[in-house]
Amino acid sequence: MNGESLEVEGIDPHTTLLDFLRDRGLVGTKEGCAEGECGACAVVVLRLEHEGPRYVAVNACLTLVGSVLGAELRTVEGLSPQPGSRSAGRAAGPSVAELHPVQRAMVELGGSQCGYCTPGFVVSMFAEYYRREASLTPSGEPGLRWDPESVAGNLCRCTGYRPIREAMRSLPLAAEDDGFRARLSQPLAPLGEASLVREDVPGGGGTRRLHRPASLAGALALLAEEPAAKLIAGGTDLVVEVNQRDRRWPTLIALEAVDELRTLELGGEEIRIGAGLNLSELEHRLGGALPLLDELFPLFSSRLIRNRATLGGNLVNASPIGDSPPALLALDARVVLASQRGERELPLVEFFTGYRQTALAPGELLRAVIVPRRAPTHAHFYKVSKRVLDDISTVAAAFAVDLDPASNTVTRARLAYGGVAATPVRAQAVEQALVGRPWTAETVAELAPQLRESFTPLSDHRGSAAYRQAMLARTFEKFFHETQAGRRLGPQPPPSVVLPVLPPRPQKGANA
Secondary structure: OOOOOOOOOOOOOOOEHHHHHHHOOOOOOOOOOOOOOOOOOEEEEEEEEOOEEEEEEEEHHHOEHHHOOOOEEEOHHHOOOOOOOOOOOOOOOOOHHHOOHHHHHHHHOOOOOOOOOHHHHHHHHHHHHOOOOOOEOOOOOEOOOOOHHHHOOOOOOOOOHHHHHHHHHOOOOOOOOOHHHHHHOOOOOOOOOEEEEEOOOOOOOOOEEEEEOOOHHHHHHHHHHOOOOEEEOOOOOHHHHHHHHOOOOOEEEEOOOOHHHOOEEEOOOEEEEEOOOEHHHHHHHHOOOOHHHHHHHHHOOOHHHHOOOEHHHHHHHOOOOOOHHHHHHHOOOEEEEEEOOEEEEEEHHHOEEEOOEEOOOOOOEEEEEEEEOOOOOEEEEEEEOOOOOOOOOOEEEEEEEEEOOOOOEEEEEEEEEEOOOOOOEEOHHHHHHHOOOEOOHHHHHHHHHHHHOOOOOOOEOOEOHHHHHHHHHHHHHHHHHHHHHOOOOOOOOOOOOOOOOOOOOOOOOOOO
8 A cells, every 4th residue: 555565454344444543643535425426535546458458447435355466556645756755544644845746746736626536636636647548638749638537536625626727737747657557567466365354343234244255166166055145246235235224244246356357358249347347447348349339437436436346246236226237228238147057048128127137146246247239229318317427326227229221121129227116128019110110200190109108207305206207208208309310320529518608796785
C-alpha cells in the first residue's frame, strides 16, 4: 500500500477498503454515499489485465479488503513522486513542488473548491494519466487524449467541473522515466489464493470467512463444500447491502483471482465472455464486436463502477432493473453454468425464475455468457431514468429486428425489457406477431396496445405502473422511428444541453 508492504489479519471479511484505510489514518479517502455514486472514496489499484499491468480507479466503499490482498494499492496520500513517503496518513502533506503532476494541475488551475471530492478526482485522473492508450492528442501531438468518462463517477458537489476539466487537459504525457509509469513495464504477478478469518465476531455471530480461490476448480470445490456461501465478483451490488442493510454472511467466496472467469473468446460465430471479466476491460477488448453492448456500456453506471462490475454479477443478481439482461436477451445470449458435476448451457431467457431468483443449482456458478455473433438489421438499447447517466433504470428496453431486404417484412424480432415485471423479460407474443409483417408505422401502431398489456408492472418511487406500461410501447415506437431516421447502431452521445446566455447580474450598491 503506497509503496510499502502491509499485512492484514484479524478483521471482519466484510470490512470495506474505505473503512480499512480510514481506520489507519488515511483519511484522504472520503465516504460520501457508501454505494458507489459519488467517487469521493476512489483509490487506485495496479491490476494485471489482458495487455499488461494497468492503474485502475475503483470505489473503496464497494471493495472488500479481501479483494485486494496480494495487490498493489495507492491512495491519494501515496501519489507523491517519492513512493512510500506519505503512507502513514497522519504525516504532513507534501509541498506543491513535491506533488504529482495531476495534483499540481488541480492546485494551479483551481480544480478544488470545498475539497471533499478532490481526492477521488485526483485518483481517477491519476489512473487516466497512465492509461496506455493516452499517447496522442486529437491533433496528433504528444500528450494525453483524455477519456471524458474517466471521471464520470466522481461527483463535485460544488459543481466545479470546468476547472477540473481544464486541469485534465493541461497535463502532458507522463515522462518515460516516471516511477509510476516504469511500474507498468515491470512484471506483475496475478492475484493468488488468500483468505480472511474473523473468529471472534462481536455479538456472538460465530466465525466469518472470506476465501479467494485462484482457480475455477478451487472455487467449485469451496462451493461444493459450502453451497450456501455467498459468491462475490465485482461487489458493486453486494457491498451496498453490506453498507446500507448491514448484511453479513458466514462465508464469502471472492472470484477476482479466478482467471478462467476473466476470458474473452471472439469466435467467428459467437463470442464467449467470462462471467468475471470487468465491464471496462470487456468494453475495451470487444472493440465494437457487439454494437448493442456499445450502447449499453455508457449507460451502465459510471467508469468507476464498470472497473469492478461484471456481467456475471449483474445477471446472477437477477434484479428486474439490471441494465445488461435486456440487451443480452435481445441478442439471444446463453449462459454457461459450472459445478463439480460439469457444465451446462441454458438460454438466458430461461435463467431468471423469479424475483431475484435464477436457475442456478446448489454448488453452481455462472462461468460464461455466450452471445451469437450476428448483426440484426436494427438493434438499439434504451434506458428510461431520471438522469441520462449514472442512474438506475425505471424501464430498460433492448430491441433487435431482422428484416427481409426485398419485402421489408420482419423475419425475426426480440423485444426485451427490464423494470416491467419481477424478472427481465421478453415480449414473446408480440415478437411472434411481428414476424411476417411489414416494418411500418401501421404495424407498430397496431401492436402497441398489445405491447402495453403484455406485463403488469408495479408502482414505486421511480415510476408508476401506468408510466411503465406507457414506456413499454413508447420505447418500441421510438425504436421504429429511429430505424426510419437512419440512426446507426453504436454508442450515441447524450443529449446536448444548451444554456441561455444571461445578462450580467447588477452589483449591489446604493443605486442597485
